[in-house]
Amino acid sequence: MNKSENKLGKPQEYYRERYLRNLPTAFCAGCGNGTILNCFVRAVDALIQDKQLQHQNLLSVSGIGCSAWIPSPHFKGDTLHTTHGRAIAFATGAKIMNPKLQVTVFTGDGDGAAIGGNHLIHAARRNIPMTVILVNNLNYGMTGGQSAPTTPLHVQTSTYPKNPETPFDLSQLMLGAGATYVARWTTYYVNEIVDTLKEAMIHPGFSFIEIISQCPTYAARFLTEFQTSLTPKEQEQFRRQPGAWMLKALKGKKTGVANGHPRYQITLQEKPIDLGVFKQERRPTLIDYLQGLWNNKGDA
Amino acid sequence: MKAGLYFVDGGIACAEGAIYAGCRFFAGYPITPATSIVEQMALRLPQVKGYYVQMEDELASMAAIIGASWSGGKTMTATSGPGFSLMQENLGYAYLTETPVVVVDAQRSGPSTGQATMPGQQDVMQARYGTHGDIAPIAFCPWSVQEMFDFTIHAFNYAEKFRTPTLVMADGEICYMREPLTIPKSSAFPVLNRNRFTKSHPRPEEIFLRYEMPRFGDGHNLLVTGSAHRPNGVRDYTPTFHRATIEWIFKKSQQAGQALFEEKLDLEASHLDSAESVVVSFGAAARPAYHAVQTAQKNGVNVGFVRLKTLWPFPEAHLKALLKDIQRIFVVEMNMGMMVHEVARIACQADVISIPKVAGEVHDAKEILKAVMEADAV
Incomplete structure (x- = not known):
C-alpha cells in the first residue's frame, strides 16, 4: 500500500486535484472541518464514479461561520457562500429553478439552528431535495x-x-419537522459519514446529517471541565492536543443496527447522544408538486 | 394574459408585467398591499412552466430569488414595508454579488406595522440606503396601473442589462387601484435577456465586474460570495479588490442613469414654459399633484410639473437643468419629507417647500393647490 493511500483506496492527491482548489486552509489545527470536507469529497467521488452524480451539477451552499468555509472556497465546484443563517433559503431557490443540481448545504449549529433555524425546519417540512450537513x-x-x-x-x-x-437536539427537531432522511454522526465516524452521505446525496427529498465536530480552540476549553475522568497526565495531553483528545470524547459505544447502519452512543453530558441513521422515507417533494401544476390548464 | 385591454388593479398589472418580461421564479411571503401581486404570480407562473414558492418569511424570499437567479432564472419578489426591511441584508448580498433580481415594494404607512395596508411613500430612502454598506440602486416609481406593468418590465430589463437588483417602489394606492391596462402583443414591448456568460472573455475565470451572468450547473466552478472578493470570486479583503467592486457597482448605476435619461424613463415634465414655480412629485402622490397643477394653470397661476419616474439613481443633472430658473419648488410626497432633501440639494436659488402627507392617505389636490396659491400670493 502506497504510504499516501488511505483505507478508502485512493491517494490523497487524487481527491485534491479533482475536487479541491489549491488554496490554503483557514481552519485551526485539529479542527473537524477538514475531516468533513474529506468525507464529502470521498462520497462525491464514489457517486460520480458510480454515475449517480455529475460533477458540474454539484452546488454547495453555505452561510456564515466556520462550517461555511468547508466548501467555500475549498471545494472545486459551484459554491454559493451566503448570508448568516440563510443558506437553505438561497439553496431552495437555486434547486427549484434548476432541479438537475445536486445541492448540499453546509451549515453550523449557530448558522443552521439559531439564526437560520426557521429555514431549516421549513425546508425539511417542504421536502426540498437537498442535503444539509450541519456541523x-x-x-x-x-x-x-x-x-x-x-x-x-x-x-x-x-x-x-x-x-x-x-x-438543542437537532436530529430530533428534524424528525419532528418532517425531514425524510435524518442521520447523526461525530467526526470520529468517518466511514459512516461517507456511507451516509452517499445515500443522502441521492435521496429524493430533504436529507439532514448532523455531524458533531471538535472545536479545539474554544469548545475544548469547556469540554475539559466536564472531562473529570481524565487523569492529570491526560489533562495535560488534552491541553496540548485538544482536537485529538476531543475526538476521543466523540467516540462512542456501539448499541445496535438500524436502517442498515450501525448505531452508537456518545456521552458528552449526563444525557447520552445517539448516533446513526434515524429515518429514511419517501414522500413527494415540493418540486414534484410545483411541476405537477404545469399540466393543469388555466385560462392563459 | 393575452394582448388586449383589461380593467385590473396595479398588483395584477405588476405580475403580468413580470410574466411578460420572462420572470419564471417568484418567492414571496403574504403581506398587504403586495397581496394581489403574489396571488397573481401564484396563479400565472404554473401556466408558463414557472415556479411560485411561498417562503417562511421575507428574508427567505429574498434569498430564494437570488439563488434562483444564479440558476439562470429571471426572478422576483414583492413585499411591503415590514418585509422590505427584512430583505435589506440579502438585498445587499445581491448588490455585492451582482445578481439580477427584481424587488417590488408596495409601500404602506409605517414605521413598524403602522397603518397596515394603507398607502405611503416612506420607504424611498430605505430603497437608497436600506442595506448596510455602499450600494447604488435603480428604483422605478410607477404612478398608474399601466406603469405597474411597464415599469416591472423595465425593472427586469435594467436588472439583466446591468446585472444588478432593481426595485419597483410602488405604493398601496397604485396596487389597489383599478384602471385600464393595455397588454401589448408579445415582442411589441422590448424585453432584454441576460448577457450570456461565455469563456471567450479575455479573462475567462473572472465572474464578477462584468455584465455577463454565469449560471450554476454549467461547469464553471463558480465561487459566489458575499465577502469581498477578487473578480474570480476568491474571498480577498485587499483594499484594491473591494474598492474595485464598489466602484463598479456605482459605475453601473451611473450608466443606468444615463440609459434611463435617454429612454425618457428618468422623469417627465410639463407646463414648464415660463413657469416660476414647479411641483415635483412621484408615484401616487403625483396624481393629485398633477391635478393641482392643472387647476392652478386654469386659474392663471404659472406652475410647472415634474414627475420622477425613477427615484434612484436620482436624475439630478436633468432635474437641475429643468429647475435652473425656477423660484419655488414644491415637493409633494406621502412621507414627512424625504425626496425633498434630494431636490433641495440640486435646487440653485429656489425656495424648496415640502408638502408632506402621512396618515395613510394620498394628498387631496385642494391642499396642494392651496399651498401653491398661498406661496404665489406672497
Missing part, C-alpha cells in the same frame, strides 16, 4: 466561543459563566 461544534467558533443553542448545559463560554440553556 455541530457546540459553540460559535468563528467569533470566539460564545454560547450556541447546542452548547452543553452549565459549561463556561465567553458569554455565559455557566451556560443556562438546555442544548
Whole structure:
C-alpha cells in the first residue's frame, strides 16, 4: 500500500486535484472541518464514479461561520457562500429553478439552528431535495466561543459563566419537522459519514446529517471541565492536543443496527447522544408538486 | 394574459408585467398591499412552466430569488414595508454579488406595522440606503396601473442589462387601484435577456465586474460570495479588490442613469414654459399633484410639473437643468419629507417647500393647490 493511500483506496492527491482548489486552509489545527470536507469529497467521488452524480451539477451552499468555509472556497465546484443563517433559503431557490443540481448545504449549529433555524425546519417540512450537513461544534467558533443553542448545559463560554440553556437536539427537531432522511454522526465516524452521505446525496427529498465536530480552540476549553475522568497526565495531553483528545470524547459505544447502519452512543453530558441513521422515507417533494401544476390548464 | 385591454388593479398589472418580461421564479411571503401581486404570480407562473414558492418569511424570499437567479432564472419578489426591511441584508448580498433580481415594494404607512395596508411613500430612502454598506440602486416609481406593468418590465430589463437588483417602489394606492391596462402583443414591448456568460472573455475565470451572468450547473466552478472578493470570486479583503467592486457597482448605476435619461424613463415634465414655480412629485402622490397643477394653470397661476419616474439613481443633472430658473419648488410626497432633501440639494436659488402627507392617505389636490396659491400670493 502506497504510504499516501488511505483505507478508502485512493491517494490523497487524487481527491485534491479533482475536487479541491489549491488554496490554503483557514481552519485551526485539529479542527473537524477538514475531516468533513474529506468525507464529502470521498462520497462525491464514489457517486460520480458510480454515475449517480455529475460533477458540474454539484452546488454547495453555505452561510456564515466556520462550517461555511468547508466548501467555500475549498471545494472545486459551484459554491454559493451566503448570508448568516440563510443558506437553505438561497439553496431552495437555486434547486427549484434548476432541479438537475445536486445541492448540499453546509451549515453550523449557530448558522443552521439559531439564526437560520426557521429555514431549516421549513425546508425539511417542504421536502426540498437537498442535503444539509450541519456541523455541530457546540459553540460559535468563528467569533470566539460564545454560547450556541447546542452548547452543553452549565459549561463556561465567553458569554455565559455557566451556560443556562438546555442544548438543542437537532436530529430530533428534524424528525419532528418532517425531514425524510435524518442521520447523526461525530467526526470520529468517518466511514459512516461517507456511507451516509452517499445515500443522502441521492435521496429524493430533504436529507439532514448532523455531524458533531471538535472545536479545539474554544469548545475544548469547556469540554475539559466536564472531562473529570481524565487523569492529570491526560489533562495535560488534552491541553496540548485538544482536537485529538476531543475526538476521543466523540467516540462512542456501539448499541445496535438500524436502517442498515450501525448505531452508537456518545456521552458528552449526563444525557447520552445517539448516533446513526434515524429515518429514511419517501414522500413527494415540493418540486414534484410545483411541476405537477404545469399540466393543469388555466385560462392563459 | 393575452394582448388586449383589461380593467385590473396595479398588483395584477405588476405580475403580468413580470410574466411578460420572462420572470419564471417568484418567492414571496403574504403581506398587504403586495397581496394581489403574489396571488397573481401564484396563479400565472404554473401556466408558463414557472415556479411560485411561498417562503417562511421575507428574508427567505429574498434569498430564494437570488439563488434562483444564479440558476439562470429571471426572478422576483414583492413585499411591503415590514418585509422590505427584512430583505435589506440579502438585498445587499445581491448588490455585492451582482445578481439580477427584481424587488417590488408596495409601500404602506409605517414605521413598524403602522397603518397596515394603507398607502405611503416612506420607504424611498430605505430603497437608497436600506442595506448596510455602499450600494447604488435603480428604483422605478410607477404612478398608474399601466406603469405597474411597464415599469416591472423595465425593472427586469435594467436588472439583466446591468446585472444588478432593481426595485419597483410602488405604493398601496397604485396596487389597489383599478384602471385600464393595455397588454401589448408579445415582442411589441422590448424585453432584454441576460448577457450570456461565455469563456471567450479575455479573462475567462473572472465572474464578477462584468455584465455577463454565469449560471450554476454549467461547469464553471463558480465561487459566489458575499465577502469581498477578487473578480474570480476568491474571498480577498485587499483594499484594491473591494474598492474595485464598489466602484463598479456605482459605475453601473451611473450608466443606468444615463440609459434611463435617454429612454425618457428618468422623469417627465410639463407646463414648464415660463413657469416660476414647479411641483415635483412621484408615484401616487403625483396624481393629485398633477391635478393641482392643472387647476392652478386654469386659474392663471404659472406652475410647472415634474414627475420622477425613477427615484434612484436620482436624475439630478436633468432635474437641475429643468429647475435652473425656477423660484419655488414644491415637493409633494406621502412621507414627512424625504425626496425633498434630494431636490433641495440640486435646487440653485429656489425656495424648496415640502408638502408632506402621512396618515395613510394620498394628498387631496385642494391642499396642494392651496399651498401653491398661498406661496404665489406672497
